[in-house]
Amino acid sequence: MVNRILVLGALMIGLLLGCKPKELPEDELLAYLRDPAHGLRKSVEMNGVTMNIMYRPADFLIEQELAAGIGDISKLEKKYSKNYYFLMSLSADGREAVQAATMPHYQYSELLQTLSFRLGEFIQATTSKQDTIPLHNSVYTSTFGMGTSNDILLAFRKDSISTPDWIQLNVGEFGLGLGRHNLRFQQDDINALPRLKKKI
Secondary structure, three states: OHHHHHHHHHHHHHHHHHOOOOEEOHHHHHHHHHOHHHOOEEEEEEOOEEEEEEEOOHHHHHHHHHHOOOOOHHHHHHHHOOEEEEEEEEEEOOEEOOOHHHOOHHHHHHHHHHHHHHHHHOEEEEEOOOOEEEOOEEEEEOOOOOOOOEEEEEEEEOOOOOOOOEEEEEEOOOOOOOOOEEEEEEHHHHHOOOEEOOOO
């Protein structure tokens, strides 16, 4: 009797997990990514500065280019499937952490140069397979002090990795007093992420 109950319980759990939607609209997928329970968003707070790093599915980048009329979907999927993407957001008191109005000019200028061109000196990734992956590319989005955070898209190449159990972002101190941090993302959590429901 007990065995029968256990088997039925396992079947119910399997059915519930199987019912998870394979596609979600953009707002629901963002909510999924932001939910700490899914393991795809890591946060660090030190000295009044918050750093959020969230896994960024390639679907978002593809949709952005499609909406702008750039390229066709098959070419874009091939282009963006080559990398892991993460969005790093830096904020202080609900505003951008890097602002000309709130810091000395030399510090602001140095941080701007670092975020725009030199993050590869401070950020790399490692994996459960002992791979070390340099930062392949980063894109800093400037909103000139009008945003709630400074956002930088980070890209790491997949081509030298053989199916890791996890990928870890190793972030060094780059000028905001956050210190060094190792932020680990489980491959199972990445694989479980639903796809973005296409608008077209």
